[in-house]
Amino acid sequence: MKRVDEARRAYRQGDPDAAARAHEMNRIAAEEPHEQERGKYLSDAVLGASDGIVTTFAVVAGVTGAALSPTIVLILGLANLLGDGLSMAAGTYLGERSEVDYQQKERERELWEVRHFPEGERAEVREIYRKKGLSGEVLEQVVEAITADEERWVETMMREELEIIEERKDPLRAGLTTFVSFLVGGAIPLVAYILAGLFPALAAHGFWASVVITALAMFTVGSMRSIVIHKPWHRAGLEMLAVGGLAAVAAYGVGYFLRGLAS
């Protein structure tokens, strides 16, 4: 990304040679292992941590709004941490596994069709490349080349007909990564709450200590999302802070108003 910006800048500055060099560097970089590869489990980690911190803090805020004791804040915060963390992790695991199963099944289906109805499948390849602007002898030769290799043929059907780009990800590892990072993220508001309880000067303000520390952590975790969600870090950080704040204010508000109704 950076190198393309460099190329654009050089081009605008009337230095086409520098632009060409930067562009070439970019081309080489693009052939290195894909950025998404590196981010395969990183995205589970970052998203898990985000979710953990937002939902745990919403529980802390709701309980505080309902004017329950600090002990209950911790009990329910921990209960939510474990319960939600497990459900997120299991959801990630099952989701990834079903995606892997689905892609494998579609691949087997295409392979079966290629083996048993080669003519129909060949016609589909022809149609795909006709739409890309080929015709006549060239079209036939392309169809010939693609269908000469079973793997290549199936791959073409997957991408062009089914629009499936396969991703190789271990469901179990994705689930575990989600669980651990959810626990780590979700522990932040609770640890802040406990720490505040240890210092007499802060003890009466456990909730506010938790607010400040959690806000900083939300911004930090949010800005880390920029590694996987294609967004400038400061914007990702602020957005996360806004989402987490909104959730906490809503939970606090419900707790506060319903407590009034209940008493």
Place this chain on the structure above:
Amino acid sequence: MKRVDEARRAYRQGDPDAAARAHEMNRIAAEEPHEQERGKYLSDAVLGASDGIVTTFAVVAGVTGAALSPTIVLILGLANLLGDGLSMAAGTYLGERSEVDYQQKERERELWEVRHFPEGERAEVREIYRKKGLSGEVLEQVVEAITADEERWVETMMREELEIIEERKDPLRAGLTTFVSFLVGGAIPLVAYILAGLFPALAAHGFWASVVITALAMFTVGSMRSIVIHKPWHRAGLEMLAVGGLAAVAAYGVGYFLRGLAS
């Protein structure tokens, strides 16, 4: 899917004509608007409802485990419903928007490269098709055809180089769908809890009434996931029941044991 199974069955039964007919039907069906199109917001709805029911019930279980009053179960259940629902919805909205932005930016980048460094980009197209088994004159003609049209050229780079298949989804609609379905799903355990309170025979068993109704609802919502997650409905239903049950048991357990420590 069904028609392919039909084709396979007919083929195995030694009726290639019936198999060919079924296969042809399948080919026609595949040209109809893609199944994923229909499921674009359906997946947000189903996933939102699943998440709502699981997390709200985990809160109900945690509070019950900590032996707090039914009023507090409802207050905290509602606080969590609104807080988590808002954060889920905002997360969906921001995630979709950043995905749309990213794809648009990558498309603009490729377009810029195609316009300013056509030779480098043409070499990339050549490389892509060389890997598909083309060479010599045919390869050159394919490169010529693809690069003759700017739109087609950029599309090829998006799919083959960047592995991006663009999805047109309205972020706002995705976020709202998530919010509403989260509220509907999450309301189920709470409504069950309230209803139980209205019947004297059940009043002492509010939690268990909520357990039974929630379990049925979890299975139902879970089996609806089979529409979007490529899984048989009964398996999707049972898996969701297992995930929700696990989360609830964990939350109940933490509430129960920590209450013991606290008192």
